[in-house]
Amino acid sequence: MDATSGGGAYGPIPRKEDARFIRGQGTFVDDICLPGMLYGAVLRSPLAHARIVSVDAAAAAAHPKVMAVLTGEDLAERALAWMPTLSGDVQAVLATDKVRFQGQEVAFVVATDRYAARDALELIAVDYEPLPPLIDARTALDPGAPLVRDDLPGQNGNKVFDWAAGDREATDAAFSAADVVVSCDMVYPRSHPAPLETCGIVADMNPVSGKLTLWVTSQAPHAHRTLYAMVTGVPEHKIRIVSPDLGGGFGAKVPLYPGYLCAIVGSMVTGRPVKWMEDRSENLMSTAFARDYHMHGEIAATADGKILGLRARVLADHGAFNATAQPTRFPAGFFHIFTGSYDVPAAFCEVTGVFTNKAPGGVAYSCSFRVTEAVYLVERLTDMLARQLAIDPAELRMRNLLKPEQFPYTCATGWQYDSGDYPRALRLALDIAGYAELRREQAQRRARGEYMGIGLSFFTEGVGAGPRSQMDILGLAMADGADLRVHPTGKAVLGISVQTQGQGHETTFAQIVAHELGLSPDDVEVVHGDTDRTPFGLGTYGSRSTPVSGAAAVVAARKVRERARLVAAAMLEVAADDLEWLDGKWRVRGDPDQARGIAEIAMAAHSTLDLPDGVEAHLDASAVYTPPNLTYPFGAYICVTDVDPGTGEVKVRRFIAVDDCGVRINPMIVEGQVHRGIADGIGIALMQAIVFDESGNCLGGSFMDYLLPTSMECPSPELGATVTPSPHHPIGAKGIGESATVGSPAAVVNSVVDALAPFGVVHADMPLTPAAVWRAIQGRPIRPDLALS
Amino acid sequence: MQVPAQVEYEKATSVQHALALLARYGPEAKVLAGGHSLIPMMKLRLAQPEVLVDINGLTDLCFIDRVADELRIGTLTRHAQLLESELAGEHFAILHDAERVIADPIVRNWGTVGGSLCQADPSEDLSAAFAAMKGTMVIEGPGGSREVSARAFHTGPYETVVGPSELLTEIRLPIRPGHQRGGSAYLKVARRAGDWPVGAAGAAVWLTDGIVADVGIGLTAVGARHFVAAEAEEFLLGRPADEENLARAGEIAAEHCRPVTDQRGPADYKRHLVRELTARVLRAALSRAGGLAGRPS
Amino acid sequence: MKLTLTVNGTEYARTIEPRLLLIHFLRDELGLTGSHWGCDTSNCGACVVWLDETPVKSCTVLAAMTDGRRVTTVEGLARNGVLDPVQEGFSACHGLQCGFCTPGMMMTARWLLDRNPNPTAAEVREAISGQICRCTGYENIVRSVLWAAGNDGNDGNEGNDGNDGSDDDGRD
Numbered sequence A: 001m002d003a004t005s006g007g008g009a010y011g012p013i014p015r016k017e018d019a020r021f022i023r024g025q026g027t028f029v030d031d032i033c034l035p036g037m038l039y040g041a042v043l044r045s046p047l048a049h050a051r052i053v054s055v056d057a058a059a060a061a062a063h064p065k066v067m068a069v070l071t072g073e074d075l076a077e078r079a080l081a082w083m084p085t086l087s088g089d090v091q092a093v094l095a096t097d098k099v100r101f102q103g104q105e106v107a108f109v110v111a112t113d114r115y116a117a118r119d120a121l122e123l124i125a126v127d128y129e130p131l132p133p134l135i136d137a138r139t140a141l142d143p144g145a146p147l148v149r150d151d152l153p154g155q156n157g158n159k160v161f162d163w164a165a166g167d168r169e170a171t172d173a174a175f176s177a178a179d180v181v182v183s184c185d186m187v188y189p190r191s192h193p194a195p196l197e198t199c200g201i202v203a204d205m206n207p208v209s210g211k212l213t214l215w216v217t218s219q220a221p222h223a224h225r226t227l228y229a230m231v232t233g234v235p236e237h238k239i240r241i242v243s244p245d246l247g248g249g250f251g252a253k254v255p256l257y258p259g260y261l262c263a264i265v266g267s268m269v270t271g272r273p274v275k276w277m278e279d280r281s282e283n284l285m286s287t288a289f290a291r292d293y294h295m296h297g298e299i300a301a302t303a304d305g306k307i308l309g310l311r312a313r314v315l316a317d318h319g320a321f322n323a324t325a326q327p328t329r330f331p332a333g334f335f336h337i338f339t340g341s342y343d344v345p346a347a348f349c350e351v352t353g354v355f356t357n358k359a360p361g362g363v364a365y366s367c368s369f370r371v372t373e374a375v376y377l378v379e380r381l382t383d384m385l386a387r388q389l390a391i392d393p394a395e396l397r398m399r400n401l402l403k404p405e406q407f408p409y410t411c412a413t414g415w416q417y418d419s420g421d422y423p424r425a426l427r428l429a430l431d432i433a434g435y436a437e438l439r440r441e442q443a444q445r446r447a448r449g450e451y452m453g454i455g456l457s458f459f460t461e462g463v464g465a466g467p468r469s470q471m472d473i474l475g476l477a478m479a480d481g482a483d484l485r486v487h488p489t490g491k492a493v494l495g496i497s498v499q500t501q502g503q504g505h506e507t508t509f510a511q512i513v514a515h516e517l518g519l520s521p522d523d524v525e526v527v528h529g530d531t532d533r534t535p536f537g538l539g540t541y542g543s544r545s546t547p548v549s550g551a552a553a554v555v556a557a558r559k560v561r562e563r564a565r566l567v568a569a570a571m572l573e574v575a576a577d578d579l580e581w582l583d584g585k586w587r588v589r590g591d592p593d594q595a596r597g598i599a600e601i602a603m604a605a606h607s608t609l610d611l612p613d614g615v616e617a618h619l620d621a622s623a624v625y626t627p628p629n630l631t632y633p634f635g636a637y638i639c640v641t642d643v644d645p646g647t648g649e650v651k652v653r654r655f656i657a658v659d660d661c662g663v664r665i666n667p668m669i670v671e672g673q674v675h676r677g678i679a680d681g682i683g684i685a686l687m688q689a690i691v692f693d694e695s696g697n698c699l700g701g702s703f704m705d706y707l708l709p710t711s712m713e714c715p716s717p718e719l720g721a722t723v724t725p726s727p728h729h730p731i732g733a734k735g736i737g738e739s740a741t742v743g744s745p746a747a748v749v750n751s752v753v754d755a756l757a758p759f760g761v762v763h764a765d766m767p768l769t770p771a772a773v774w775r776a777i778q779g780r781p782i783r784p785d786l787a788l789s
Numbered sequence B: 001m002q003v004p005a006q007v008e009y010e011k012a013t014s015v016q017h018a019l020a021l022l023a024r025y026g027p028e029a030k031v032l033a034g035g036h037s038l039i040p041m042m043k044l045r046l047a048q049p050e051v052l053v054d055i056n057g058l059t060d061l062c063f064i065d066r067v068a069d070e071l072r073i074g075t076l077t078r079h080a081q082l083l084e085s086e087l088a089g090e091h092f093a094i095l096h097d098a099e100r101v102i103a104d105p106i107v108r109n110w111g112t113v114g115g116s117l118c119q120a121d122p123s124e125d126l127s128a129a130f131a132a133m134k135g136t137m138v139i140e141g142p143g144g145s146r147e148v149s150a151r152a153f154h155t156g157p158y159e160t161v162v163g164p165s166e167l168l169t170e171i172r173l174p175i176r177p178g179h180q181r182g183g184s185a186y187l188k189v190a191r192r193a194g195d196w197p198v199g200a201a202g203a204a205v206w207l208t209d210g211i212v213a214d215v216g217i218g219l220t221a222v223g224a225r226h227f228v229a230a231e232a233e234e235f236l237l238g239r240p241a242d243e244e245n246l247a248r249a250g251e252i253a254a255e256h257c258r259p260v261t262d263q264r265g266p267a268d269y270k271r272h273l274v275r276e277l278t279a280r281v282l283r284a285a286l287s288r289a290g291g292l293a294g295r296p297s
Numbered sequence C: 001m002k003l004t005l006t007v008n009g010t011e012y013a014r015t016i017e018p019r020l021l022l023i024h025f026l027r028d029e030l031g032l033t034g035s036h037w038g039c040d041t042s043n044c045g046a047c048v049v050w051l052d053e054t055p056v057k058s059c060t061v062l063a064a065m066t067d068g069r070r071v072t073t074v075e076g077l078a079r080n081g082v083l084d085p086v087q088e089g090f091s092a093c094h095g096l097q098c099g100f101c102t103p104g105m106m107m108t109a110r111w112l113l114d115r116n117p118n119p120t121a122a123e124v125r126e127a128i129s130g131q132i133c134r135c136t137g138y139e140n141i142v143r144s145v146l147w148a149a150g151n152d153g154n155d156g157n158e159g160n161d162g163n164d165g166s167d168d169d170g171r172d
């Protein structure tokens, strides 16, 4: 790769950020140690639903190492006992009236070390009056169900919202006209993204300057700054958020959590920096869960397998507070993209959100705002339809996939798919898999009593939120800024508003700028995560970094390049129109050796060179990018499993993934993202689930109970790529961060169900643990959202 | 942050010293071996001992030796050492089978064989393996040493016969004379690598002319008394080791265990696993012993 | 109680509470923040360091238990400023994303290669099976370790340029 020629900076180069991590020199929040720093710990409710009679913190306050204790009442005095959620609801910071889920925050202790803070929690006496908990979402709307949100004026049931998309009548008509209708109830169980680093903060309120500095696990530092300003009353310019190295996020670090606010108040009260780090059980029991969709899906088709319509009815468990993080106008996220990758003439879905006595959250696990649930629904239904019609599932998909010439395509629920060649991607996946041979092997094995499954899924996501006319979070439009400074020697610093959690922004964004300016990626330093040093923007989630912030970087770089053209024209004493950008330099048309590169131009721009009227000196530029549309990455996945019906054990033998995320800036990083998502899919399909017993005890509160896949369950993925550029993105890139998490669970489940076909199994809910598989074979399936009984 | 409560710490320098410390501090003291059960419990504050007696310095309790017709395993032997021991594997394949699926390689580096047995978790793998092998535990106390059968060692969940001022020092396994054809194996179903068992079975079988001369069947995580499938063993004794009898043994084992429903699986599934794994593990042990009756070996 | 131990070749003497976990001793007392903490139940392996010659989960060992012993952490992996091939392999093969699991993974990898210089992919997977990575799906970690196996013994200055470009945001 010739990194200095324009167009040459893309490619699989090693990451710049690795240098510090492989030496153990990353700086994660818990690595930050300030002089005089104190440690906070949260006391949490052991009960899912109870009235708080009293909180007695006197003994804890008397502990010699304790510097402060905060209760709900203390916060209420500062009007901070409640905070706004990202979905327009409120959430208790420290409970004052009731606790509404197990693990809810009740008190906060600030002590001189972690161990003492933990000890002091045991000295707080809370008198609870237990209330009947609402655990089964399916009973939330029953008359007489316990009322979770008696704090909300006018709320007299547990409904959060009703929401619908699509054309009900047209869809009903399509179903009436269909030869075949297949329907299924399926649960997408509650899961948790569980980044390896939990959430935490070091809050430092400087009483002299009035400046509040927060080192915090945040995927969206700028949006958080605005929120903290609104919540605490500290003026926004006096708040600096530093999101240092993050040990993964996957959505878990998008919301504001009560612990953050407690640490801030702790620092205000003590005048010293306060660190709070969640332990793992706090993380799993109280921070952003994901999914928890109870879905009824129906698919209608002709006898030869042409899909005519899709219908879905969803019950969405939102927990005790509606704290999902998604664009305001979409309470069910982008679930209504549930027609998936197929040409479906009519579709209609309705979603009802309910409160229950469970942790709040909802959109927080690489789900592209609920596209995950949508893809799972349509891909399961497609497989069931194939079974019903005795058409091979690959063939049925091929018959219904959108054709390349249909793009741009507006689907039945209104999404405008930007570009794609779906059949090509599916064909490539089938080739890599050796699909026909696999089917032959499957038949032979079945004859021997061995159960092998082949599962397909095809997904399309809409990522890169989002268009100003449609999308905002708490009134903030979803745009991102980029700030590019080119120093006199031609070295550049790019400030961005998004925040890496491992996706390699420091490398990819350097490549983007280098590519536009004919620099080497080594010449571009990327600054992110620090609100005092970077421009405003909404942050990294929903695979929006490259589609939105990446585009902002391109636009800023192109502004630099255009100014450089004027400066180069002055340097070469030619008209700007006589210059063309070629191989990373401005060159005189017809005399390409007469050329100036960015480094020379930068020096000239900072020098005393006489510049034409109206041309500013220096080469710095900034940009704000508001996407005109989402980008629509897609892919075809195939999962091969071996199932032992005697024990119910599932072994994922192979996983084939063909992804199309448009132009790949760093294919190595792209493939790494896909690898991760496949592991997610295997975990979610086979083992990850947050389950509650009837008292509301969270049964997934540790890594012993909330199982994450290890190296032994994850196969070596076989990847393929097609490239269909996005027509509206300045470099044709689409998002990739969530693709495989969105697309892979359906492939795994389809594979297991395929393996179990000889037993007459048509569907089994995730997670497909050995017990769940065995029970599915027995025809007595396990309900995955409640404790086993 | 889950961290242990305050505790005193004593480092034992010999078995006698350890016993003296235990005697001095009484029942509020706890032996600290690898700590891979005790420390997690202390972090969750499910265990709050007042004093820890660290026996990790007692390297003379870390051994795997053959003495006459016994394999002797010191209590402080790390899981990894047992897994790597050729001597243990040569005579007791079951131990390698089991160790390979206990926790993970890093936990196995530090967790000890004796600690596993003393922890007496109802899902402990080695408890079933040693029960199948009909081992003997050697316990040192203020009054000297005593021996207890592996099958009488556990008195209930998290309870053993080891008293508060006693120390398990070694486990002894009888090595049968070479003319008895024997084999052993261990099979475990877990939800994921490194997870505790949903159910597991270990078996050791000795054959004389295709007839079961002796058999041990250990079960864990399924509510089997003393980790043993005694009724299934009784059934097999003196019978031909054929498929039909193995299947029947599995059924008998399943009838007599008392699994409970938890998130690892519902009781009916666990009972089924007992049936399935018992038959399978007997088959595996027999194939190591030289084959099933009625089949070429 | 008084604790004396050697960490990465340097001897330290400190007075500690007996309940102090090794991971917190290393991070909070010695400022060696390369080893991480990720769970309450000894499942994740973010905290893996060597105790004498073997990797252990330092969240499940009391600092007191290391008295008189040697501890090696990720900060001790490079020798005299020369990266260990394992470190280079992780960079060369994109074996890390967020980098949180990486120190523990590398400590286990080095141990594996010392005992088994030419492991198969399956053996690498088995060795790291007690450690969770949420980012890589493990495949590139396996490739990284195999890369290191192929480059062990070289002085190894391929891959990463060895420049420490960390931006020390907020570090004291």
Ligand SMILES: Cc1cc2nc3c(=O)[nH]c(=O)nc-3n(C[C@H](O)[C@H](O)[C@H](O)COP(=O)(O)OP(=O)(O)OC[C@H]3O[C@@H](n4cnc5c(N)ncnc54)[C@H](O)[C@@H]3O)c2cc1C
Binding pocket: B030, B031, B032, B033, B034, B035, B036, B037, B038, B039, B040, B075, B079, B101, B102, B103, B104, B107, B110, B111, B112, B113, B114, B115, B116, B118, B119, B123, B124, B125, B126, B162, B166, B167, B168, B169, B194, B195, B196, B197, C041, C042, C043
């Ligand atoms: C992540 C993880 C996964 C695990 N998975 C499994 C698994 O799948 N299967 C399985 O069987 N085990 C599993 N274990 C448990 C592990 O095998 C044992 O818990 C561990 O090795 C216990 O040994 P230890 O030396 O650490 O015991 P310790 O924790 O030191 O001690 C355990 C108990 O035994 C007592 N004790 C220890 N030694 C003696 C002695 N010599 N005399 C008297 N009392 C003594 C202690 O006082 C304590 O009460 C797992 C552990 C972890 C951390």
Ligand code: FES
Binding pocket: C036, C037, C038, C039, C040, C041, C042, C043, C044, C045, C046, C047, C048, C057, C058, C059, C060
């Ligand atoms: S912190 Fe998770 S195993 Fe040590």
Ligand code: FES
Binding pocket: A196, A247, A248, A502, C095, C096, C097, C098, C099, C100, C101, C102, C132, C133, C134, C135, C136
């Ligand atoms: S790289 Fe993030 S956890 Fe492994």
